[in-house]
Amino acid sequence: AQKVTQAQTEISVVEKEDVTLDCVYETRDTTYYLFWYKQPPSGELVFLIRRNSFDEQNEISGRYSWNFQKSTSSFNFTITASQVVDSAVYFCALTSGTYKYIFGTGTRLKVLA
Amino acid sequence: GAVVSQHPSRVICKSGTSVKIECRSLDFQATTMFWYRQFPKKSLMLMATSNEGSKATYEQGVEKDKFLINHASLTLSTLTVTSAHPEDSSFYICSARGRRLANTIYFGEGSWLTVV
Numbered sequence: 111a112q113k114v115t116q117a118q119t120e121i122s123v124v125e126k127e128d129v130t131l132d133c134v135y136e137t138r139d140t141t142y143y144l145f146w147y148k149q150p151p152s153g154e155l156v157f158l159i160r161r162n163s164f165d166e167q168n169e170i171s172g173r174y175s176w177n178f179q180k181s182t183s184s185f186n187f188t189i190t191a192s193q194v195v196d197s198a199v200y201f202c203a204l205t206s207g208t209y210k211y212i213f214g215t216g217t218r219l220k221v222l223a
Numbered sequence: 224g225a226v227v228s229q230h231p232s233r234v235i236c237k238s239g240t241s242v243k244i245e246c247r248s249l250d251f252q253a254t255t256m257f258w259y260r261q262f263p264k265k266s267l268m269l270m271a272t273s274n275e276g277s278k279a280t281y282e283q284g285v286e287k288d289k290f291l292i293n294h295a296s297l298t299l300s301t302l303t304v305t306s307a308h309p310e311d312s313s314f315y316i317c318s319a320r321g322r323r324l325a326n327t328i329y330f331g332e333g334s335w336l337t338v339v
Contacts (some may be wrong), residue, residue, distance in 0.1 A: 143327075145327075147330075152332075153314055153316075153332065153333040153335065154316075154330065154331075154332040154333055155267075155316065155330040155333075157327070157329065157330075160327050201266065201267070205328075208272075209255060209257075209320055209328060210257070210269055210272065211257070211267075211269070211318070211328065213266045213267045214266060215265070215266045216265075216266055218264075
């Protein structure tokens with residue numbers, strides 16, 4: 111069975127602090143894809159990144175960076191110099207051949223001014 | 224990225240009535256569409272998967288007769304909540320996958336349903 115665990119339910123940080131959101135996954139598939147989505151209060155899911163199981167290179171996009179480690183089945187997300195606009199719920203998701211997305215329970219990030 | 228649109232974004236209906244939510248892929252052909260439900264402060268739960276031209280596949284515990292899903296064309300899927308009850312109030316969100324989009328699916332904006 112596939113599973114995604116986001117152990118951090120809620121995180122509060124002060125603006126300009128760095129914050130890391132954890133994601134641990136379980137799957138027996140050798141080919142799979144991991145995603146991070148942002149869900150602001152309005153509800154829509156904003157795609158942030160996709161990473162396939164064969165690409166363990168870390169990625170940086172502006173203030174966002176992702177650390178994919180197959181050895182620990184983790185796909186962590188770091189926001190550098192957080193801003194109030196980063197406040198949202200962040201979901202980690204996993205999919206493989208069926209394209210069904212398995213979502214974690216989400217981490218609510220509050221960035222305080 | 225690809226665009227998926229949902230309508231209506233918010234709907235209020237009376238108990239016992241039916242309400243339809245549309246999910247459209249605006250700039251690609253969606254061979255597969257997924258419907259999710261999200262309870263307040265909870266994660267997204269997959270309700271069903273629909274492939275164009277065939278019956279939807281429902282996840283365990285989802286009532287097929289209550290949540291009717293139709294995927295009549297490559298750009299449109301609909302979710303009809305029949306005989307709605309207050310406990311059906313939730314955030315419903317669809318996603319779509321196209322032939323040329325590899326393993327990424329794109330989500331609609333979601334629809335807030337309130338049953339009074």
